[in-house]
Amino acid sequence: MSSNMSVLAANEMLPASREVALPAANYIFNKANLAQYRQMMQRGLELVMSNISTSEKPFSGVLPHELASLFEGLNLDHTYATLDEVLAEVQALYLNDAIYFHHPSYVAHLNCPIVVPAILAELILSSVNSSVDTWDQSAGATLIEQSLIDWSLGKIGFNDQADGVFTSGGTQSNLMALLLAREYVCQQRWRHSIKQHGLPPDYRKLRIFTSELSHFSVQKSAAVLGLGYDAAIAIPADNYYRMDMSALAEALQRSCDEGLVPMAVVATAGTTDFGSIDPLPRIADLCQQYGAWMHVDAAYGCGLLVSPRHRHWIDGIEKADSVTVDYHKSFFQPVSCGAFFTKDKPHLAAVTYHADYLNPLSQSQEGTPNLVNKSLQTTRRFDALKLWLTLRTMGADAIGEGFDRVIHLARQTYMLLLSEPNIEVIHQPQLSTLVFRYRPCLVCDESIFDEVNVGIRKALARSGEALVAGTKVRGRQYLKFTLLNPTATISDIQAVLKLIKQQGAEYVSCVDSLAKEFSNE
Numbered sequence: 001m002s003s004n005m006s007v008l009a010a011n012e013m014l015p016a017s018r019e020v021a022l023p024a025a026n027y028i029f030n031k032a033n034l035a036q037y038r039q040m041m042q043r044g045l046e047l048v049m050s051n052i053s054t055s056e057k058p059f060s061g062v063l064p065h066e067l068a069s070l071f072e073g074l075n076l077d078h079t080y081a082t083l084d085e086v087l088a089e090v091q092a093l094y095l096n097d098a099i100y101f102h103h104p105s106y107v108a109h110l111n112c113p114i115v116v117p118a119i120l121a122e123l124i125l126s127s128v129n130s131s132v133d134t135w136d137q138s139a140g141a142t143l144i145e146q147s148l149i150d151w152s153l154g155k156i157g158f159n160d161q162a163d164g165v166f167t168s169g170g171t172q173s174n175l176m177a178l179l180l181a182r183e184y185v186c187q188q189r190w191r192h193s194i195k196q197h198g199l200p201p202d203y204r205k206l207r208i209f210t211s212e213l214s215h216f217s218v219q220k221s222a223a224v225l226g227l228g229y230d231a232a233i234a235i236p237a238d239n240y241y242r243m244d245m246s247a248l249a250e251a252l253q254r255s256c257d258e259g260l261v262p263m264a265v266v267a268t269a270g271t272t273d274f275g276s277i278d279p280l281p282r283i284a285d286l287c288q289q290y291g292a293w294m295h296v297d298a299a300y301g302c303g304l305l306v307s308p309r310h311r312h313w314i315d316g317i318e319k320a321d322s323v324t325v326d327y328h329k330s331f332f333q334p335v336s337c338g339a340f341f342t343k344d345k346p347h348l349a350a351v352t353y354h355a356d357y358l359n360p361l362s363q364s365q366e367g368t369p370n371l372v373n374k375s376l377q378t379t380r381r382f383d384a385l386k387l388w389l390t391l392r393t394m395g396a397d398a399i400g401e402g403f404d405r406v407i408h409l410a411r412q413t414y415m416l417l418l419s420e421p422n423i424e425v426i427h428q429p430q431l432s433t434l435v436f437r438y439r440p441c442l443v444c445d446e447s448i449f450d451e452v453n454v455g456i457r458k459a460l461a462r463s464g465e466a467l468v469a470g471t472k473v474r475g476r477q478y479l480k481f482t483l484l485n486p487t488a489t490i491s492d493i494q495a496v497l498k499l500i501k502q503q504g505a506e507y508v509s510c511v512d513s514l515a516k517e518f519s520n521e
């Protein structure tokens with residue numbers, strides 16, 4: 001490519017008018033179009049950089065109907081004449097009002113800021129567009145993914161009988177876990193293959209035990225698997241928001257006494273709200289005693305696998321039958337990047353189907369690695385490359401230290417919240433979430449606290465200055481910080497807290513003056 005080509009303005013690469021549509025061949029990523037590729041990537045890079053460098057807030061504060069008004073009357077059959085126009089539209093419809101997770105005042109959901117090597121990997125993997133379902137669509141991509149699976153298995157503490165696969169995230173991994181558990185338990189109990197014959201006559205007896213605080217994908221999976229929400233038994237949490245072990249033991253025993261079948265216990269290593277870690281070794285013992293499959297949902301807590309300081313918090317994970325990991329939560333990876341692991345490779349046969357046109361049995365017999373044999377998906381992104389470039393550039397310790405840093409920030413934040421007279425914090429953090437509420441001393445009505453905290457969250461989002469999450473605990477409304485940004489400091493959190501207090505005080509004084517007005521009428 002000539003050097004002149006790379007400095008041409010984007011619109012010079014595109015025709016001035018689109019009365020006659022350009023053939024697709026002009027846009028296909030290939031040798032002939034590399035100049036356009038370079039130019040478009042550069043323009044994209046500049047666009048993102050200018051947004052990141054000028055963004056002062058994590059969000060614009062736009063409301064759904066305000067943004068939706070920009071979409072009214074858009075004609076998607078119309079193409080623009082210049083790349084400038086195309087990008088201006090992306091700016092207006094998306095970037096101006098995007099939620100920016102890298103901003104230190106974004107403390108809402110389980111979205112981490114992402115590392116640069118992983119973004120580079122996104123460019124490479126999207127450009128080459130490998131699909132890691134079969135060897136003949138991926139080659140080295142399959143081997144890279146398998147190497148990372150083996151590496152992760154080692155971190156979990158599984159041996160070489162174990163295996164796994166990358167997934168779209170925790171929801172898919174948890175579904176896989178319960179699907180494998182269902183197949184295994186039905187084989188053990190009734191010598192029945194669900195994969196082959198569908199649900200057995202006694203399928204209504206199957207039960208899944210999980211903390212009342214586990215992720216809703218457990219209930220969703222139970223429904224998808226034909227067992228229904230009723231099959232998922234919610235076990236109460238203890239004072240530390242971990243699954244209560246005596247309640248679990250009682251529930252398991254009760255289900256046996258009633259002739260039910262304990263299919264699985266889903267433990268959580270990092271609950272979504274409290275970051276609490278269920279007692280894994282004791283759950284493993286109970287699973288063994290009752291013949292139940294043990295699954296550990298470490299979607300959030302998986303950062304501990306590489307933590308220099310806190311790895312021991314998930315000791316016992318190696319006793320699980322299966323594990324969920326979300327690199328896109330605590331390994332600073334772009335969405336999607338998750339994985340599912342099982343202790344015994346043969347269990348993955350529950351999702352294997354050999355199609356003559358894609359992954360014939362003969363290929364498995366020859367030793368061809370077709371990852372589709374262990375995945376729910378067929379066409380699948382090469383997300384593993386993101387983790388590969390991250391590990392090869394930064395190393396696992398850097399990731400673990402990043403996670404340790406947010407755990408430390410959560411502890412500092414806890415002390416800060418404790419020192420605030422108008423803030424009630426209801427737990428000591430284990431990972432990096434904090435659940436608390438604004439609770440003005442002079443008010444004592446629970447329903448007003450609820451209103452105030454909902455109001456604070458909305459007002460912050462509307463201002464765009466900070467984004468915090470909300471949740472309910474025992475029917476009452478709370479605010480939640482999820483801290484996943486290793487570059488954020490306690491002063492960033494102090495600034496967010498100041499906004500919360502300001503909004504809270506304003507809200508209370510509003511309610512107060514309204515109440516006075518009513519009493520004067």
Ligand SMILES: Cc1ncc(COP(=O)(O)O)c(C=O)c1O
Nearest residue numbers: 110169170171215272297299300
């Ligand atoms: C504990 C836990 N498990 C599973 C999930 C689902 O993960 P994903 O959103 O990647 O499907 C979440 C999401 O927040 C989670 O917190």
